[in-house]
Amino acid sequence: MIINQILEEAIKKLSNKKILSAHLDAEILLSHIIKKPREYLLAHPEKKLTQKQVSSFKFQVSRRLKGEPVAYITGHKEFYGLDFFVDKNVLIPRQETELMVDEIMEQGTRNKEQGTIIDIGTGSGCIIITLAKNLNSKFKIQNSKFFATDISKPVLAIARKNAKLHNVHKDIKFFQGDLLKPIINNFSKFPGRAPRSGAGKIQNSKLIITANLPYLTPAQIKNSPSIKYEPKLALSAGADGLKYYRKLFKQIKNVSCSMFRVPCFVLCEIDPSQTTKIKQLINKELLSSQIQIKKDLRGLNRMVICSINLRQD
Ligand SMILES: C[S@@+](CC[C@H](N)C(=O)[O-])C[C@H]1O[C@@H](n2cnc3c(N)ncnc32)[C@H](O)[C@@H]1O
Structure with a gap:
């Protein structure tokens, strides 16, 4: 699957669950998985993902669909421009x-x-x-x-x-x-x-x-x-x-x-x-x-x- 395709699919699922930040959440999760900044997703929509990246992303989206906050899924949250490790x-x-x-x-x-x-x-x-x-x-x-x-x-x-x-x-x-x-x-x-x-x-x-x-x-x-x-x-x-x-x-x-x-x-x-x-x-x-x-x-x-x-x- 390519970046654009998998993002679209995830945004649709998250939006159907009435998650207001569906777009942002999907981008944060995917950029976390491929270890690239969010801008990379926009610049390389046709980039093909590995099978491992696809299944990790789908798993993380399924956690988000159940209501788990993005920060707990990625283990990171930005505060005052600094990156903080967070867990439950x-x-x-x-x-x-x-x-x-x-x-x-x-x-x-x-x-x-x-x-x-x-x-x-x-x-x-x-x-x-x-x-x-x-x-x-x-x-x-x-x-x-x-x-x-x-x-x-x-x-x-x-x-x-x-x-x-x-x-x-x-x-x-x-x-x-x-x-x-x-x-x-x-x-x-x-x-x-x-x-x-x-x-x-x-x-x-x-x-x-x-x-x-x-x-x-x-x-x-x-x-x-x-x-x-x-x-x-x-x-x-x-x-x-x-x-x-x-x-x-x-x-x-x-x-x-x-x-x-x-x-x-x-x-x-x-x-x-x-x-x-x-x-x-x-x-x-x-x-x-x-x-x-x-x-x-x-x-x-x-x-x-x-x-x-x-x-x-
Ligand atoms: C609302 S959180 C705030 C955490 C952090 N200061 C922040 O702004 O993100 C409150 C924190 O107070 C801690 N806490 C609860 N009761 C406490 C107590 N009696 N003495 C000290 N810390 C306590 C909790 O473990 C929690 O980490």
């Missing part, structure tokens, strides 16, 4: 989440400041790896410190693998544990801690906490068949979807400020419907915080930024 253990990085990276990159380039960045619930590592790669190389903002946590061991193995792929594995420290807890517990091991002050502080001029934690309610999960292949651990967050943010804010509130005696910013990705409730939560748990809401490309409230004045000891 991790959430597939979303375009909306690039907003968080954009915000920090903008601040970083504007202020040329060093900082400490802690990514909570790192998943594939897409946020912290993109930041480490861009802040430390592209913009030459050297010496920022990067940390990441996740509750799941298999998830962290993937994040570490991605960090290695992008050659930032020496710049990021990964910890397994509950939200901010492993960072608090391991604080004494951080480089840059003031050794004899008795009250070390996070090094550098500011602390940024990024958190794209699970934020869906049981009803939202039930009504979104497209996410049925993704891990519940990455999605489900109690009756109002705010279980993890509630806990994170409590952890931040209870951190001894001798540890975090620097300006602190927390960036959280949310569902637009949670805007009012998360503001109330921040006001309740993190007094004297300033809150900003940022919209995604569709004009929906997607990110909360709060700058916190942690009580000084």
